[in-house]
Amino acid sequence: MTYHWDFYTVMQSFDLLVWGVWTTFLYTVGSIAIGVVVGAASCYARISRFWWLRLISRSYQELFRCTPLLVQILWAYYALPMLLGISISNATAGLLTLSLYVGSFYAEIFRGGILAIDKGQREASAAIGMSGLQSMRYVILPQAVKNMLPAFINQSVIQLKNTSLLYAISIAELTYMTSVVTSETYRPLEAYSLAAVLYFAMLFPLTQVADHFERRMRRSD
Amino acid sequence: MTNSAVISVTGLGKSFGKLEVLRGIDLDLMPGEVLGVIGPSGSGKSTLIRCLNMMEVPSSGTIRFKGREVSPRFRGRGEAIGTGELRRKVGMVFQHFNLFPHLTVLANVTAGPIKVLGEPRGEVEARAMDLLGQVGLADKARAYPAHLSGGQKQRVAIARALAMRPEVLLLDEVTSALDPELVGEVLAVIRRLADTGMTMVLVTHEMGFAADVASRVLFMEGGRIAEQGSAEDILRKPESERLRAFLARFHA
Ligand SMILES: Nc1ncnc2c1ncn2[C@@H]1O[C@H](COP(=O)(O)OP(=O)(O)OP(=O)(O)O)[C@@H](O)[C@H]1O
Numbered sequence: 001m002t003y004h005w006d007f008y009t010v011m012q013s014f015d016l017l018v019w020g021v022w023t024t025f026l027y028t029v030g031s032i033a034i035g036v037v038v039g040a041a042s043c044y045a046r047i048s049r050f051w052w053l054r055l056i057s058r059s060y061q062e063l064f065r066c067t068p069l070l071v072q073i074l075w076a077y078y079a080l081p082m083l084l085g086i087s088i089s090n091a092t093a094g095l096l097t098l099s100l101y102v103g104s105f106y107a108e109i110f111r112g113g114i115l116a117i118d119k120g121q122r123e124a125s126a127a128i129g130m131s132g133l134q135s136m137r138y139v140i141l142p143q144a145v146k147n148m149l150p151a152f153i154n155q156s157v158i159q160l161k162n163t164s165l166l167y168a169i170s171i172a173e174l175t176y177m178t179s180v181v182t183s184e185t186y187r188p189l190e191a192y193s194l195a196a197v198l199y200f201a202m203l204f205p206l207t208q209v210a211d212h213f214e215r216r217m218r219r220s221d
Numbered sequence: 222m223t224n225s226a227v228i229s230v231t232g233l234g235k236s237f238g239k240l241e242v243l244r245g246i247d248l249d250l251m252p253g254e255v256l257g258v259i260g261p262s263g264s265g266k267s268t269l270i271r272c273l274n275m276m277e278v279p280s281s282g283t284i285r286f287k288g289r290e291v292s293p294r295f296r297g298r299g300e301a302i303g304t305g306e307l308r309r310k311v312g313m314v315f316q317h318f319n320l321f322p323h324l325t326v327l328a329n330v331t332a333g334p335i336k337v338l339g340e341p342r343g344e345v346e347a348r349a350m351d352l353l354g355q356v357g358l359a360d361k362a363r364a365y366p367a368h369l370s371g372g373q374k375q376r377v378a379i380a381r382a383l384a385m386r387p388e389v390l391l392l393d394e395v396t397s398a399l400d401p402e403l404v405g406e407v408l409a410v411i412r413r414l415a416d417t418g419m420t421m422v423l424v425t426h427e428m429g430f431a432a433d434v435a436s437r438v439l440f441m442e443g444g445r446i447a448e449q450g451s452a453e454d455i456l457r458k459p460e461s462e463r464l465r466a467f468l469a470r471f472h473a
Pocket residue numbers: 237240242260261262263264265266267268269
């Protein structure tokens with residue numbers, strides 16, 4: 001059997017896919033931005049001297065790391081509103097879940113990067129009178145960020161792919177829009193192939209950047 | 222006597238869990254004094270010197286800086302001096318240098334005065350260059366620590382501590398991590414500091430050097446000051462059998 005490829009029909013609906021790409025991009029950037037803030041806060045809590053902060057942070061991280069993201073998304077959209085007795089839009093539920101999910105991974109990436117810095121650095125900065133915050137800002141973080149970068153980018157690549165799960169709550173990201181195009185054109189092979197190409201085009205440059213930093217790190221060791 | 226001491230320690234004790242590392246240390250450090258601290262490994266020398274700038278928080282006893290009680294908090298309360306202010310006035314140099322690898326030599330030296338003291342960059346850099354000149358490293362100002370030898374790193378570390386214009390300098394075995402041929406250049410810098418009247422506490426295994434620059438020497442053992450006196454008395458006319466045995470190992 002030979003399949004008769006027909007990209008022409010699918011291309012008629014290309015604007016829908018572009019819309020999907022744009023939505024995917026927005027959810028990725030938005031959830032990464034919020035995730036960085038949440039991750040930094042959670043990381044800070046985990047290395048704090050207050051046991052209850054450490055406990056809260058740890059619980060949050062394990063909760064989000066040890067349950068499937070799809071379940072979290074469905075839970076936030078369908079179950080959480082029932083629990084709180086308020087309505088939550090799919091956009092809010094989706095963005096919130098993605099952010100908290102990636103934040104739990106970022107937190108551990110940040111913590112690993114900070115703990116990898118020799119404790120002599122902390123001591124040397126303290127010895128010239130720096131406060132904990134100054135030491136973090138001028139001495140620890142500038143060194144830690146370089147260590148964290150490859151893992152951070154890798155997690156962000158995964159994050160972009162994870163936005164496809166928003167399909168389940170009808171958010172108009174790329175996967176969802178592809179299904180719309182498919183049902184309009186009856187051309188699933190072309191539509192999903194095109195979607196794959198679009199995902200690839202977004203992610204390939206990112207993975208190259210991650211590799212670049214990883215190589216550079218290995219060289220500087 | 223106590224009231225003119227720069228740092229005054231009374232009844233200092235320090236334990237790590239069940240391990241008692243310092244017991245009942247009393248000590249007055251006078252202005253301009255160079256105090257040598259010697260003793261076997263594990264006797265508490267590092268712990269003692271690290272208590273002096275609150276890098277270790279004592280388990281008991283008090284430490285006073287110019288009469289003000291030292292608090293283990295960054296900001297002191299009332300009369301007490303916090304660790305932030307204390308460490309601006311009591312500098313420390315480490316065995317393993319601990320230079321900031323992401324900063325140039327110059328930026329290592331200027332970081333404290335600029336970020337901590339809030340002094341203007343231009344002024345600080347001029348002073349830093351002067352200090353680097355004094356330790357013989359003016360030509361390395363733009364280099365990164367990774368490109369320096371151990372001896373050069375340690376001289377930068379000394380310049381970094383001096384840039385804060387400290388009243389006391391704490392040095393913990395600052396030549397122990399160096400190749401033998403690099404020890405001399407660092408000791409020369411310290412000797413010059415001693416000549417300028419810098420108050421220093423110097424933990425060292427270099428007995429000859431201690432004899433040379435220290436005005437007083439403490440022999441520590443088991444977390445106590447086992448013997449103390451002038452460098453001459455301690456190093457050339459030791460009283461206790463333990464000290465004699467300890468010194469014998471170095472002369473051998
Ligand atoms: N942070 C710590 N936690 C637990 N034990 C410690 C800690 N720091 C030091 N000790 C212990 O305290 C004792 C004294 O250590 P310290 O480093 O003060 O000795 P030292 O006289 O400087 O020895 P050395 O000549 O080997 O440097 C040692 O038994 C050491 O293992």
